[in-house]
Amino acid sequence: MTKFEQKFSLGSMSRRSAIRSAALVATVVSVSGCTSERPQIDDRKVDILITGGQVYDGTGSPWVKRDIGITGDKITFVGHADTAGVEGKETIDAKGLAVTPGFIDMHSHADPDKPEHRKMLPQRYQGITTVVVGVDGFAKDTVAEDFARYRETGLGANLITYVGFNTAREAVMGMSDQPATPEQIRAMQDYIDRGMRGGAFGMSSGLFYTPATYAKTDEVIEVAKVSGRYHGIYDTHDRDLGAVYKGIGYLASTAEAIEIGEKSGNKVIFSHFSPQSVRNYGRASEGAKLIEDARARGVDVMAAQHPYTATQSGLKPYTMPDWALAGGKEDLLKRYSDPATRTRMQADSEAMVALRGGAEKLVFTQTGNRAELSQELVGLNLKQVADEWGVTPFEAAFRLVSENFEEGVGVMNLDLYDIENIRFLAKQDWMMTGTDGYSMPAGKGAAHPRTFGAFTNKLRRLVLDEHQVTLPFAIRGMTGLAATFLGLEQRGLIKEGFYADINVIDLEKLRDKATYKDPQQYSEGMVDVIINGEFALRSGEPTETLPGLPIARGES
Numbered sequence: 001m002t003k004f005e006q007k008f009s010l011g012s013m014s015r016r017s018a019i020r021s022a023a024l025v026a027t028v029v030s031v032s033g034c035t036s037e038r039p040q041i042d043d044r045k046v047d048i049l050i051t052g053g054q055v056y057d058g059t060g061s062p063w064v065k066r067d068i069g070i071t072g073d074k075i076t077f078v079g080h081a082d083t084a085g086v087e088g089k090e091t092i093d094a095k096g097l098a099v100t101p102g103f104i105d106m107h108s109h110a111d112p113d114k115p116e117h118r119k120m121l122p123q124r125y126q127g128i129t130t131v132v133v134g135v136d137g138f139a140k141d142t143v144a145e146d147f148a149r150y151r152e153t154g155l156g157a158n159l160i161t162y163v164g165f166n167t168a169r170e171a172v173m174g175m176s177d178q179p180a181t182p183e184q185i186r187a188m189q190d191y192i193d194r195g196m197r198g199g200a201f202g203m204s205s206g207l208f209y210t211p212a213t214y215a216k217t218d219e220v221i222e223v224a225k226v227s228g229r230y231h232g233i234y235d236t237h238d239r240d241l242g243a244v245y246k247g248i249g250y251l252a253s254t255a256e257a258i259e260i261g262e263k264s265g266n267k268v269i270f271s272h273f274s275p276q277s278v279r280n281y282g283r284a285s286e287g288a289k290l291i292e293d294a295r296a297r298g299v300d301v302m303a304a305q306h307p308y309t310a311t312q313s314g315l316k317p318y319t320m321p322d323w324a325l326a327g328g329k330e331d332l333l334k335r336y337s338d339p340a341t342r343t344r345m346q347a348d349s350e351a352m353v354a355l356r357g358g359a360e361k362l363v364f365t366q367t368g369n370r371a372e373l374s375q376e377l378v379g380l381n382l383k384q385v386a387d388e389w390g391v392t393p394f395e396a397a398f399r400l401v402s403e404n405f406e407e408g409v410g411v412m413n414l415d416l417y418d419i420e421n422i423r424f425l426a427k428q429d430w431m432m433t434g435t436d437g438y439s440m441p442a443g444k445g446a447a448h449p450r451t452f453g454a455f456t457n458k459l460r461r462l463v464l465d466e467h468q469v470t471l472p473f474a475i476r477g478m479t480g481l482a483a484t485f486l487g488l489e490q491r492g493l494i495k496e497g498f499y500a501d502i503n504v505i506d507l508e509k510l511r512d513k514a515t516y517k518d519p520q521q522y523s524e525g526m527v528d529v530i531i532n533g534e535f536a537l538r539s540g541e542p543t544e545t546l547p548g549l550p551i552a553r554g555e556s
Contacts, residue, residue: 101480163192449515
């Protein structure tokens, strides 16, 4: 059965109105990745014709003026429509506008299982047509079941996932800080294998987070070998980006991630690569050299970034030492109840917070799957909350962590990244882009602006305003480079036979509106966003469609 037949047998025809019988392709790519022939155009009539745009094809080449024809879910014409006699049932006049492949978000926390998140509005307004989820090591092995459900419900964008090392370790060992036994390693390998067989693109890890932080390098390599057998990807939030108390350090952490990928047979992606903490300002080139050296010896290693100087994660890993969290909540409470252990815990916590710039730099947010905080706390920093409660920052942090142990408390860490490091890394040939953001619709409350503006901020600030890199180079990193790394043979380029994931952009109006003070604002400048041949954004407004598809490993 061809991939085209599979797609329709899984119930997508009923919600893919753009696929019409008169436009069925003659030949499509099979699961094995054979090159497709050009889809046949019936009477030179396409469903959508984009005319007169400045086409950035995703390869990094300068723009050219071309017309683009879409039939069903594929690009069926690129050229000069008047000369070729191609007409559209619907026409987009793109004169003076940029036309690009849809953007690929290489590190996303989009959550299609929440109905209000499924439409992925923050992504649409940024031109993101594919999201990569299951990151940071937290992703279940139920990929096949999840994908079957997404085909029924629809998605606001195409979706790719990893299966998580952290989740596998917790499923097998709980929150134990002990080394895995051979039997436990085999059980974790089985977990990863189920996810890979279900369509995961590889294994993600978050060695910064418990319980994965308790795993030694060799343990991770052994488990990752399962993904390597599938020619997969090792996606990592590595162990120490530079702000870990008594950690291994930025460079050793970078080297460890490369070693894990190299020895397990996986490609490697640092999914938000930039050194953290003031002590690592200006040091991006040192980590970049490790990546360049690995690439020179044949390791397929790349990275992604977002353009902000603040991070967002959880209060627990930012303020509680790993040894105190071992075993879970009850063990944490027991340690806190012992005066001597509590004194040690507080000293470590205060040192951890100092590395992050102090309690004033940790701002409470309300996004994603984190615990529901009192609105009185959202937007305040840890010191302000501690002062209001009349306790130390450590005591305030412990109370919030223990009360919300499972869900976690969301915080931003302001000024942890260096803008000069960000600018340097944006210029690297192997750098892609990720939001590290969620998919909730815009509302009220503190959040990280990256959810609503990572791609548009990078294009507006680093490209159009500062001219750090050229527009073709930046678009390549968001499209063709990302698709090539992921192995998506029919996405990421404006090319006949490729899936019609396309953005029409008004570069003069393109800008992110989300700020740290008012973060939940959609970006501007996307005129039309097309996903699999259907409008997700039309004339700057979102449509009611859910045109995205789950993409399993080996598919496009």
